[in-house]
Amino acid sequence: MARRIGSDGARTREAIREAATRLIAQVGYEALSMRRLAEEVGLGAAALYRYYPNKQAMLFKLLDTHMDELLACWAKSRQGAAPDAELEVFTRFHIRHHWPRIDSLFLSYMELRSLTPENFARIEEKRNRYDRGLARILEEGRRAGLFAEMDARVTARAIIALLNGLTTWYRPDGPISREAIEDIYWNMVARVVGAPQAEENRCLERA
Amino acid sequence: MARRIGSDGARTREAIREAATRLIAQVGYEALSMRRLAEEVGLGAAALYRYYPNKQAMLFKLLDTHMDELLACWAKSRQGAAPDAELEVFTRFHIRHHWPRIDSLFLSYMELRSLTPENFARIEEKRNRYDRGLARILEEGRRAGLFAEMDARVTARAIIALLNGLTTWYRPDGPISREAIEDIYWNMVARVVGAPQAEENRCLERA
């Protein structure tokens, strides 16, 4: 009927975030009702509005926070090395970063349609920053003669699509370890750009 | 108030199909109401139920028909050639076939969540058939020494994800022609599998 024993705003906020991410990934933003979400957390629907002003703001916050984390963590991971090394860093970072956030990754491109135009524009800007970062690596590598000729923007998008394809079939209880998947995908990425070391990188036996 | 002059079931059915595909791709299945869809076609909502028993059946029919067409057209396109040639045929077919059906392609992997479990299983079965067809080409090419070592299933899924990435950024009024995009993507696919002719296939100037 009112405040319940042991209730804590911070813990509730986190529980809502987790449940929302999981359920939206499962059934979709539009299909998820605030009542269903609240039930999952063990709350009444009205309690949700203490943490988010409305449903749309909740979705935006989920995606926006995800993008901020992604950009921040990637900035830390960069090493300023040669383009071919940097591309491997990117590939492994992308998989490793999203591994425990696979639902958020899923949302970040499945639920763009559900954002208002203003919110969409803000997310897309951050997403473009990420894409362009990869494109810059590709362009530098191409100019240095490390990679084949290519349209860097198109190739960058293709590589990200390829990597995100993981979300389609990956299951956490699957037979392939994260390290093995990293190797497999890095192998493919290296080949897409024509990086020479792709030929020597045969780590597939672990699969 | 009742039947309107010039009304024709077949034409209406097609108009509904077209509008539903377009609008679901735009806003999502759950977000699209039957009233909104009917309005787009110039009908009352009740009229839709003459063509589909319910909303879920409509979505299923859209996806199911799309998959049937895809499988049928691909079966016709196959040439029984060597794996490397067959892979090029597949790549170009995939792009060419979906070019005028880009909304349907979008639906066929964005709206899987919106299907009932039974309907999902039926679509997934057809989708798996397509994936396995590609995997078989890869496996044969690998055994023939035409392609690099790889896990054919994983690589097949990655290639399809890479190709479907087109839907993320492709705009029909964009500056790159379909032929040029075909060349770019075939180039990438060839490199992913380590097909030798990838090195000679430099068609990027057209972009």
Added chain:
DNA sequence: GCTTGAATTGAACGGATGTTCAATTAACCT
């Protein structure tokens, strides 16, 4: 121990949703 604020509730509101159905009109067939 009293007060202040944080956390949560049930009930309610207005509107939208998918779907049904009897009624109505146009086209087609003989």
Added chain:
DNA sequence: AGGTTAATTGAACATCCGTTCAATTCAAGC
């Protein structure tokens, strides 16, 4: 011309939706 069927409608139904709000209980600070 008349009868049958195809195509469409408006109104209605029950249910669910996001959201608000006054009321209530718990925790923390003085």
